[in-house]
Amino acid sequence: MKTTLLAFVAILGMCSATVVQHKLIYRESPKMQMMRRGEWGAYVQHKAALRDANPAVFASAPQNVNDFGDVEYLGNITIGTPPQQFIVVLDTGSANLWVPGSNCDGTCKGKSEFDSSKSTTFKKNGQSWQIQYESGSAKGIMGVDTVAFGGASEQQLLVPSTTFGIASHISSNFKNDAAEGILGLAFTSLAVDGVTPPLINAINKKILDQPLFTVFLEHKGTAKNVGGGVFTYGAVDTTNCGPVIAYQPLSSATYYQFVADGFKLGSYSNNKKSQVISDTGSSLIGGPSAVINGFAQALGAKYHSDDDAYYLPCSTSKGTLDITIGGNVYSIEPVNYILDVGMGDTCVFAAFSFDFGGFGPSWIFGDPFIRQYCNIYDIGQQRIGFAKSLQPSSK
Known part of the structure; x- marks a missing residue:
């Protein structure tokens, strides 16, 4: 009888772990929309003016990887009991969850707002928080409640007793965006105020089958607000991704940071080892200006300083x-690094220059890389894996 009871408990424990697939929504990034309308140059100047006017604020920004004007992939979550639904950025480049609150000022108008009085599982925290990103900010107080990855009508990953931000004010960049909040998926060490991120909380509670998740992003198209891929929590996605090519150890468990050995595009190559992060919160690839300029020259792309962007003919074929990562070569096809943003025969090179000033990663691998290769974020073993993305057209 004792043996039978122990076996039952063991089976129950195995069944309590789970794998959840979180469906994504694709929508064109605000950056690409503004480029098509000819408004991006003015926005770039506006951002520069803000930085010049508030140098101390931006110098200490803890989330300076992220410019959420680049975001293209969103997902639904719910918070509370009964569930209140929000559409958020699923971001491996940050580590905090926040959504607008019912006490938010006019900056949250038109967005869903979390009402703590309507949740039977809500617990007060009361600690204030503020996050400054590269292109926006948010602030408010913290609360504790059940957070569920996925929409109310979808399979969900339920994570009880999760600390999250309830925004009382958001900057205009977020006010005008389709997303209502941000769900950070990076490590606790990156979180503002040391808050345990929701996914790390799920792992600590042993809710998932494995302490990892896989990201599959579909190739972008012209449609908006349509299915854009899937995040698989607790398992390697073998439906949308091919066999794992290799795993690379993380060099820093803050972002998902690792070492790349070299880069090549057309006639240009660079073999300097570099610190890189995988960031689902960016629609582009960012790197040192010398390398990005070398790529652009090899492509025949022309830099426009007003837009801070590289333009080239859509027919470019180089x-x-x-x-090169860990001795393996990962090849990104032109369909993923040359973006058609609806400007006739002119396209955009999906790359930008940035400088971390000698601190932090020197490259950001955003959607062009992740669309080409599924990324497996192995939190438990602090490594990242890559598998060929099986796009719908090639399945």
């Missing part, structure tokens, strides 16, 4: 952008 082969793949090759990245």
Whole structure:
């Protein structure tokens, strides 16, 4: 009888762990929309003016990887009991969850707002928080409640007793965006105020089958607010991704940061080892200006300082952008690094220059890389894996 009871408890424990697939919504990034309308140059100048006017604020920004004007992939979550639904950025480049609150000022108008009085599982925290991103900010108080990855009508990953931010004010960049909040998926060490991120909380509670998740992003198209891929929590996605090519150890468990050995595009190559992060919160690839300019020259792309962007003919064909990681070469096809934003025969090179000033990663691998290769974020073993993305057209 004792043996039978122990076996039952063991089976119950196994069944309590789970794998959840979180469906994504694709929508064109605000950056691409503004480029098409000819408004991006003015926005770039506006951002520069804000930085010049508030140098101390931006110098200490803890989330300076993220410019959420680049975001293209969103997902639904719910908070509370009964569930209140929000559409958020699923972001591996930050580590905090926040959504607008019912006490938010006019900046949250038109967005869903969390009402703590309507949740039977809500617990007060009361600690204030403020996050400054590269292109926006938010502030408010913290609360504790059940957070569920996925929409109310979808399979959900339920994470009880999760601390999250309830925004009382958001900057205009977020006010005008389709997303209502941000769900950070990076490590606790990156979180503002040391808050345990929701996914780390799920892992600590042993809710998932495995302490990892896989990201599959579909190739972008012209449609908006349509299915854009899936995040699989607790398992390697073998439906949308091919066999794992290799895992690379993380060099820093803050962002998902690792080492790349070299880069090549057309006639240009660079073999300097570099610190890189995988960031689902960016629709582009960012890197040192010398390398990005070398790529652009090899492509024949022209830099426009007003827009801070590289333009080239959509018909440009210079082969793949090759990245060497751990001795393996990962090739990004032109469909993923040359973006058609609806400007006739003119397209955009999906790259930008940035400088971390000698601190932090020197490259950001955003959607062009993740669309080409599924990324497996192995939190438990502090490593990242790559598998060929099986796009619908090639399945």
